[in-house]
Amino acid sequence: MEKVKVKICEGTTCFVMGGQAVKSMISTLTEKYKDKIEISSVRCFGTCNKSDSFSKAPYVMVDDEQISSADLEKVIAVIERKLNNE
Amino acid sequence: MNNSELETKRLKREVLIRLIKAFLSEDFPENTRLIPYEMRPKYSEVPFRCCVYKERGILRARTLAGLGFSIEDDDEKTTLATYAKKALERQRPDPNPLTVVESACHSCQAARVYVTDLCQNCVARPCMNSCRFGAISHVNGRSVIDPEKCKKCGMCVASCPYGAIIKTVVPCENACPVGAIAKDEHGFARIDTDKCISCGKCVSACPFGAVHAKSQVIDVLRKIKEGREVIALIAPALMGHIPCKPEQIQDALLKIGFSKVYEVAQGADITATTEAKDFKERLENGAPFMTTSCCAGYNELVKKHLPEIKPYVSDAHTPLYYTAEIVKKEHPDAVTVFISPCFAKRREVLDNPNVNHLINFEELGATLIALGIEIDTCEEKEFEYKSSKEAREFALTGGVANSVVAAWQGEPGAVKPVIVNGLDKTSIRDLRLYAKTGQCQAGNLIEVMCCPGGCIAGNACLGTLKDAFKKVKDYGEQGQSLGKGKE
Structure with a gap:
């Protein structure tokens, strides 16, 4: 089975808005999901430079789905959905 | 976080x-x-x-x-x-x-000790016996605490064999060490x-x-806008809290409008050598121990709550002090801005005429976002002054003590560091005891940092402690050691 790819933006905006803290919280999930997810940091997606969208940072991508104002709960919810093919 | x-x-x-x-x-x-x-x-x-x-x-x-x-x-x-x-x-x-x-604070309930529904109405009643203030009585088959008499000492909480009594706290009150x-x-x-x-x-x-x-971010931006020469003095901890290479930070700050950037690590080299010299003299004069003097939170603590330890605090100034002195000598008319991981430095800045303003990492981050500066696209540029490994690692817990050891010119092995990693009620009590008795069994060089983890854990930091530690350490490894050439 292909792994669900979790990408955390490490651009300036996402970093300042707590992206690294979100990443470290998500990293604790590798225990639970073992080889089902793959976590990586990526450079700016470019989402944040549109008008007010900085306020919805940090952004996380789970496969092709973008999560705004990302926190642990939101990311887990999407990972679960992807794993169950919903 | x-x-x-x-x-x-x-x-x-x-x-x-x-x-x-x-x-x-x-x-x-x-x-x-x-x-x-x-x-x-x-x-x-x-x-x-x-x-x-x-x-x-x-x-x-x-x-x-x-x-x-x-x-x-x-x-x-x-x-x-x-x-x-x-x-x-x-x-x-x-x-x-x-x-x-x-208006945001009002939602909080005052701290109190409360007997929950889980009270088993036991025969022994250790809660009543443990209370020295007669605040606990027995009503309708359950222990009840009279809030008027309760001193919130928590003895009943500890005494209840069922764990049925809880002490709620007000987070801010609980976190405050003083x-x-x-x-x-x-x-x-x-x-x-x-x-x-x-x-x-x-x-x-x-x-x-x-x-x-x-x-103070508006004050600083206003002076930049007025075309003044505004110089940034960056704390060593910044290297750990910004998503780019250390060499890109200068360019990012220049893009904001600062005219020049100095690393406070430059002054940390002077602090380390001054402190090592100070310590040597003190030991020769029979002093039992010395504490470091670079943490602003600790210096405020000494001033306001722990004057008895003052004679044991190193006379060395902070890295910011020495850096600002150099900057003002080279640029007497410039506005100097310290880029800080914490709030405590505000007090130090206020007392130092060589530093005009402070903005913290959060405010710096907000400025970068507001200006649309993508920091990992900034140009790489080396700092003119090459700071030492130890100065770069000043922001880590144990880093200041390490720098004194590296700069030490006396008998090898004479420096025995004790690390106070974070100020809280317990560590403050320990420090008071050292001052009162004039001795510290654990060692002779007491490094005190207010935040557990060091300045990289300051309360205005952006990233996580773990990542910041790694980045600051990596940057430190690229520097030359102060101890190089010794022996």
Whole structure:
């Protein structure tokens, strides 16, 4: 089975808005999901430079789905959905 | 940073970003006035409070802190537009670094000890026997605490074999190591500025994000806009809290409008050698121990709560002191701005005429966002002065002690470091004991840092402690050791 790819933006905006803290919280999930997810940091997606969208940072991508104002709960919810093919 | 802290910090940072954007806009006062309405427009969701009006009210107060004012002094009638204008006219920043959003704070219940439903109505009644104030009685088959008599000592909590008694805390009061924040008669948290050491532990502890730093970011940006020569002095901890290479930081700050950037690590080299020399002299004169002197939170603690340890504190100045001295010598007319990981340095900056302003990492981050500076696309540029490995690692717990060991010119092995990794009630008690008895069994060089983890764990930091540690360490490894050439 292909792994669900979790990408955390490490651009300036996402970093300042707590992206690294979100990443470290998500990293604790590798225990639970073992080889089902793959976590990586990526450079700016470019989402944040549109008008007010900085306020919805940090952004996380789970496969092709973008999560705004990302926190642990939101990311887990999407990972679960992807794993169950919903 | 846990999930709840993330939420409050994001909210505070969003306000700062919008405020800086307003400053950069055509109409600063009007766009400042609009911040609460833009963040909570008509019909918007109400994520935290009872209604959109209360949310706006709180956001208005947060904006006030961003403008550098005391929320406590606000008459609630003056508009943000007027405050924005006042901020532009201000000559000196407010001396006390922290302020409380009263309306955000009110939701908190005062600390108390409470017997829960799980009380088993036991025969032994250890709770009643443990209470030295006669506050516990037995009513309707259950222990009850009289809040009038209860001193919240927690003896009953410890005595209950069922764990049925709990002690609730007020997070800010609980986090404060010196008892400087407490609820007033209206239930609002109040900071006693005579006691406050500006460590900022309450800022991080409050789940409502009610404690704010009064920002100087507008003062700094105004001076840049006026075309003044504004120089940034960056704390060593910054290397760990910015998503780029250390060499890119200079370019990012120049893009903001700073005319030059100095690493405070430059002054840390002087602190290390001065402190090693000071320590050697003290040991030769029979001193039992010495403590470091670079943490602003600790220096405030010594001044306000622990004067008895003063004779044991090193006479070496802080890295910021030496760096600012060099900068002012080279650029006498420049405005100097310290880029700080914490709030406590505000007090030190206030007392040092060579440093004009302080902005913290959060405010720097907000400025980068407001200006649309993508930091990992910035140019790489080496610093003119090559700081040592130890100076770069000053921001890590144990880093200052290591630097003294590296700069040590005396008998090898004579320096025995003791690390006080974070100030809390226990470590303060230990320090008081060392001062009182004039001895410290554990060693002779006591490094004191207010934040557990060191300056990279300062309360205005952006990234996580773990990642920051690694980045600062990596940068340190690229520097030459102060101890090189010894032996």
